[in-house]
Each structure stands twice: as C-alpha cells, then as structure tokens.
Amino acid sequence: xxxxxxxxxxxxxxxxxxxxxxxxxxxxxxxxxxxxxxxxxxxxxxxxxxxxxxxxxxxxxxxxxxxxxxxxxxxxxxxxxxxxxxxxxxxxxxxxxxxxxxxxxxxxxxxxxxxxxxxxxxxxxxxxxxxxxxxxxxxxxxxxxxxxxxxxxxxxxxxxxxxxxxxxxxxxxxxxxxxxxxxxxxxxxxxxxxxxxxxxxxxxxxxxxxxxxxxxxxxxxxxxxxxxxxxxxxxxxxxxxxxxxxxxxxxxxxxxxxxxxxxxxxxxxxxxxxxxxxxxxxxxxxxxxxxxxxxxxxxxxxxxxxxxxxxxxxxxxxxxxxxxxxxxxxxxxxxxxxxxxxxxxxxxxxxxxxxxxxxx
Amino acid sequence: xxxxxxxxxxxxxxxxxxxxxxxxxxxxxxxxxxxxxxxxxxxxxxxxxxxxxxxxxxxxxxxxxxxxxxxxxxxxxxxxxxxxxxxxxxxxxxxxxxxxxxxxxxxxxxxxxxxxxxxxxxxxxxxxxxxxxxxxxxxxxxxxxxxxxxxxxxxxxxxxxxxxxxxxxxxxxxxxxxxxxxxxxxxxxxxxxxxxxxxxxxxxxxxxxxxxxxxxxxxxxxxxxxxxxxxxxxxxxxxxxxxxxxxxxxxxxxxxxxxxxxxxxxxxxxxxxxxxxxxxxxxxxxxxxxxxxxxxxxxxxxxxxxxxx
Ligand SMILES: Nc1ncnc2c1ncn2[C@@H]1O[C@H](COP(=O)(O)OP(=O)(O)OP(=O)(O)O)[C@@H](O)[C@H]1O
Ligand SMILES: [Mg+2]
Numbered sequence: 001x002x003x004x005x006x007x008x009x010x011x012x013x014x015x016x017x018x019x020x021x022x023x024x025x026x027x028x029x030x031x032x033x034x035x036x037x038x039x040x041x042x043x044x045x046x047x048x049x050x051x052x053x054x055x056x057x058x059x060x061x062x063x064x065x066x067x068x069x070x071x072x073x074x075x076x077x078x079x080x081x082x083x084x085x086x087x088x089x090x091x092x093x094x095x096x097x098x099x100x101x102x103x104x105x106x107x108x109x110x111x112x113x114x115x116x117x118x119x120x121x122x123x124x125x126x127x128x129x130x131x132x133x134x135x136x137x138x139x140x141x142x143x144x145x146x147x148x149x150x151x152x153x154x155x156x157x158x159x160x161x162x163x164x165x166x167x168x169x170x171x172x173x174x175x176x177x178x179x180x181x182x183x184x185x186x187x188x189x190x191x192x193x194x195x196x197x198x199x200x201x202x203x204x205x206x207x208x209x210x211x212x213x214x215x216x217x218x219x220x221x222x223x224x225x226x227x228x229x230x231x232x233x234x235x236x237x238x239x240x241x242x243x244x245x246x247x248x249x250x251x252x253x254x255x256x257x258x259x260x261x262x263x264x265x266x267x268x269x270x271x272x273x274x275x276x277x278x279x280x281x282x283x284x285x286x287x288x289x290x291x292x293x294x295x296x297x298x299x300x301x302x303x304x305x306x307x308x309x310x311x312x313x314x315x316x317x318x319x320x321x322x323x324x325x326x327x328x329x330x331x332x333x334x335x336x337x338x339x340x341x342x343x344x345x346x347x348x349x350x351x352x353x354x355x356x357x358x359x360x
Numbered sequence: 361x362x363x364x365x366x367x368x369x370x371x372x373x374x375x376x377x378x379x380x381x382x383x384x385x386x387x388x389x390x391x392x393x394x395x396x397x398x399x400x401x402x403x404x405x406x407x408x409x410x411x412x413x414x415x416x417x418x419x420x421x422x423x424x425x426x427x428x429x430x431x432x433x434x435x436x437x438x439x440x441x442x443x444x445x446x447x448x449x450x451x452x453x454x455x456x457x458x459x460x461x462x463x464x465x466x467x468x469x470x471x472x473x474x475x476x477x478x479x480x481x482x483x484x485x486x487x488x489x490x491x492x493x494x495x496x497x498x499x500x501x502x503x504x505x506x507x508x509x510x511x512x513x514x515x516x517x518x519x520x521x522x523x524x525x526x527x528x529x530x531x532x533x534x535x536x537x538x539x540x541x542x543x544x545x546x547x548x549x550x551x552x553x554x555x556x557x558x559x560x561x562x563x564x565x566x567x568x569x570x571x572x573x574x575x576x577x578x579x580x581x582x583x584x585x586x587x588x589x590x591x592x593x594x595x596x597x598x599x600x601x602x603x604x605x606x607x608x609x610x611x612x613x614x615x616x617x618x619x620x621x622x623x624x625x626x627x628x629x630x631x632x633x634x635x636x637x638x639x640x641x642x643x644x645x646x647x648x649x650x651x652x653x654x655x656x657x658x659x660x661x662x663x664x665x666x667x668x669x
Binding site: 052053054073074075079080081083085087088089090091100101104105148149152 | 559561562564565566567568569570571572575579580583584
C-alpha cells in the first residue's frame, strides 16, 4: 500500500479538562476526499488545526506523506487550511490575499497573477480582485478564502466548512466545482461540514465524529446504510428508533419486540446478535410506506393516525401516531396527489429489509 | 487625489455615542453629546479663542493687555532669529524624541501585545507605575544620572571607557533622553492595545500559507499595528514638542524649548500678548507637522478603509 498522504495515530487534544479530540486515528490516501462530519463542538476544527500545525496534540502522532510532522511549524508543512471564519487579511485586496501563499512558495510574479486570476474565476469571483475583504459579501469572502487555500496546491488541503455561507444554488455549483478540482489535481482533501448532504455527495469517505471521538469511518453508502451506532444513524438522514429486544430468532430471520409491544417480524440478520440484550431498531423515514387500506401481506403493518403533513417542496414529511402511542415519521416524494388530511386513518407498512438493529 | 487627513481620532468614543443615540434621535443625541461639547467648549475652545485674540493685541507692560489690533507679535517671531531658532530646536527635539520613543516603544508594545500569558497586564502596570510618582522627582533623578559626576559618567569612568566626563546634562541629548523616558508609556500603551487586538487567526493564516515568523510580522502584524503606531507617534510628538520640565531641568541654557520661553514670557516678562502669539505659533507648527504626517502615512490608504457610502 502506498504511503498515506495523511496519517493520524492516536491523536488527542485536551484543553484543560475538555477532551476536544479523543484518540483519533485516521489514514488518508493520496487524492482521497475525506469529510469530517459531526455536531458543533465535536472537535473538527481542533483536529484540522493540529494537522495544520497551529495546535500541538496533547499526545499522538501526525504524519504527512510518511513524515512525522509533530514538531514542524505550519509553514514547514505542505498543507493549506481554509479557516472557518475565513481569516482574510483585512489590509490586503482579494488578489493579494489569494496570491499570498504563492508568494511564499516561491512562485514568480507572472505565474502568480495567472494562477490567482484563474482561481478567482473558478470561484466565480471575476471582478473583485481589487476589493478589500470588508467590501465583499459574506459568501464572496468565503470564496476568496477558499481560492486562497486552493491556489497553493498543497499535499493536503484542509477546508473548514468552506461552503457554509453560500446560498443553495451557488453551494451546489461550488460542490461540483470543488469535486472537479479535487479529481483533476489529485490533491488530498479533508473537508469539514455540518451538512450531511454535502458530505454524502462529495466524499470518498466520511468520518463521523462526536465528542472528540471517531464514531464511524466509511464510504457515504456505508455510513448511511450501515450505521454502527444510534448516533450515526440519527445524525445522517431522518430515522425512527424503537427500543426493545429480540423476541426470537428463526434461521437467518428474527422477530423484534418494542418496549411498547409492537412486533416486527422477518428481520434478516447476518451478524451474531445477542438474543436477550436490549437493542434499538432503526427505520429510515423514507422507508416507511403509507397506504389507505391494509397492505398485504399484513405482517409489519400498523394502523396509524396522520397527525400532520409538512410540505417541503421536494418531500412531504408525515407525522404519524401508532395505536400504541408511538410517534413515527415518514417522508415521501411530494407528488401531484394531495396528501391525506390530518386526523385521517392510514396504514403504515415496513419492509423487514429496511429494519436495522443497533446495539445501543 | 486628495484625501482627508486620517488621524486615528475616529477611534474616540464619540461615534459610538452617536450610534447609541440613534434610537432616540434628537433627545438622545443632545443628552449624550451635550456634556462633551460643553466640556470641550469650556476648557478647550474658549481658552484657545481668548489666546488667539490676545495674540493680536498690544502689551501695556506688567501684564496689561491693550485692546488694539496689531500683528507685531507675529512679525517679531518671524523676524527674530532667536525665536525662530528656539521653535526649530523644539521641533527638532520633538521629532527626534518621537522617533527614538517609537523605536524603543514598538518592540515593548509588540511583545506585551503578543504575549499569551497573564503576565502582560502586570508588566504594563510596571510601565505606568512611574506615573504614580511626581514627574518633577523623576526628572530630577535623571539630573543625578546625567550629571558630569552622575551615574552614567561614574560607570563609564570606572570601566575606563572615558577619560573625561561626557557632558550629557544641559544639552540637546539630555533633554531628548528625559523626554523619551517620560513619553515611553504614551507610545507603549496604544501599540500594545492595537497589537493585542490583532486576531491570532490572521497570523495563523499567514503561517499556514507558508510565511515564517518574520514574514508574518512584515505582512500581517506590522501593517495591522500601524494605527497604534500612528496614535503613539501623535501622542508622543505633541507631548515632546510641548515639553517644559525636561528642558527646564535637564536642558538649562544648553537646550531651550518653546514652552520654557512661553512661560518665561508670561510669568517673568508679563508680556501676555506675545506669550499668546508664541503659543499660537507652537500650535500651528504642531498642526502642520501632524497634517503632513497624516498625509504621508494615510492610514485609510493602507487599509482600504474608505467607507462604502
Ligand atoms: N482554545 C480552546 N480552549 C478551550 N477549549 C477549546 C479551545 N478550542 C476548542 N475548544 C473546545 O473544544 C471542543 C471542540 O471545538 P472545535 O472548535 O474543534 O469544534 P468544531 O467541531 O469545529 O465545532 P463547530 O462545528 O461549531 O465549528 C469544544 O468543546 C470547544 O469548546
Ligand atoms: Mg469548527
């Protein structure tokens, strides 16, 4: 296996009593696009700052292209970091901001000008090169900051929420742009985002973090479809969770009984599951099917009251109450048909293939 | 292209007060700005106007002022080589002291401002501590240091560095030393405040983009600290040019400054109109130098802070 571009070995960082980053190990291959996904305060920025050399890890090793860089200053590492708050130089124009990194990597003036212009154009910022940061909108500032970190073409590019301040249209456009740049340049991207959709759409691998720890590491499909913990399942997409236990196993199938007495049958299982331990059943909201009459076969179908439907343009979100009082969320593409009225009786059907058992 | 003189007066609290009063426009503004304006009128504008008016009157001797318009006070300043020389010497001492004070004060303000530990406020306290003792006493202690048989000459001769004492006292250099000593806190404080306010993220961004410590200082910290340096320069210059005690005690007849002459003219010669004319001349010179410096430095140009109207 080739030397990874970036390797973290048991990296920890504590601020006083707070474990901001807790024993993170991670290996990123050249040209990979890795996203750090997690709630606010889970340690994403702290991790990025350690890779950049702006923070010293409390313990653990950081390797860039096989070389241990713990003791290297930021300017001795072949990295570039886009700051979450942009950190644009207020006394320099957009052009000078973007050209800064090139200047200190010894790129000549003519080449510098060419590359800065190209980068600004790529960021859809053609006519602002002589403006100072305070003369730019938030989204423009963000794109200048992005251009500034992209243009130096480092071994590892660290982006801390680079698109958070852009409107949807521009954001999607920039996602495509960034992905293309990344594929064309072969630069390793570490990308921090709050937005799961963005992480799923862009990444080769996603690192889901919480409270300083890596909870799961895998491809977008893996972390979405095969979450290893309730946190990961809950963080990505919208799910229903039922706490309960395994009632019995029959061959490769099992029956799950919720604490309120609902029974789900025919759930496939391959992993060895402890028959009597407490478990959580996860059902994605988009997998909950609604119908007005009882579906056939009748297994895993329940009577429910539609409490309300929320129209979101692309999706309809239904809030349902099962007969046992449980609340269930279901989403479906918003078609032309009118949604059922609030208060009406519906049937909920769940395919056992869509049930996932989680240990916690 | 002409630009307004851009001295850091904008950082005075008046704009903040104005914006706070925006919620209750008329009443609020009058209430907030009123006392300040009254204060300035009473203690700055009116005395100045009086001084300006007296400077165009004739002296009746023994402090009397004859209310007859004349420009002879000014023509005397312009034609007398003595007064021209003293004004020039004051200006020279002002510029030299300001330059030396900034050179010495910048590193101190810089290091205190960049210090992460909580020692910085304590060190700042040490810097302003001498203010708690009498200025007169402090200048007199410099007399003991600079004298022919004072501390400096004693050290120099005991290490055989000099055969005869250096005449530091009653010289231009002695006055500059005294002014620099007492002006340093005025320079250190604004530089400290501005350097401290520079976001660490900006310095970090420079490092991440490949700039080492020196380059980050040149490209980021120094340019961003210029408003503090400008404030320090203005405060120090005004303080230095108007110095009275330092030249009186350390300068003697070797280095006379304009303030000494003004006081002498008021209190010994009792020629109030001429003293007033000298005061106005000093004020004009200061304003001209500050305006020239403001145009030279043009902070707005450095920063691109021209407002987006
Ligand atoms: N300099 C510091 N001193 C003390 N605690 C800190 C410091 N920097 C970060 N922390 C703490 O470390 C934890 C992780 O912070 P970090 O900024 O890495 O979160 P984040 O995942 O980037 O959050 P966000 O998504 O809001 O940007 C937080 O609890 C934060 O309060
Ligand atoms: Mg962050």
